[in-house]
Amino acid sequence: MKKSTLKLGMTIAAVALFVYALVDMFLYHDNRRMVLIVFVALLLGYYAAKVK
Numbered sequence: 166m167k168k169s170t171l172k173l174g175m176t177i178a179a180v181a182l183f184v185y186a187l188v189d190m191f192l193y194h195d196n197r198r199m200v201l202i203v204f205v206a207l208l209l210g211y212y213a214a215k216v217k
Contacts, residue, residue: 168216175213182206 186202189195 172216179206179210
């Protein structure tokens with residue numbers, strides 16, 4: 166797999182997780198779930214930024 170494809174996929178997954186966290190927060194009002202989802206999205210975005 167090319168690194169650019171991996172980076173793009175990880176970036177799209179991170180953005181999708183952020184959007185899901187926002188929708189989940191408005192629907193269920195569960196802060197713990199939202200924090201966990203955002204944390205995973207931040208980790209994914211961090212690793213996507215580190216791929217060279």
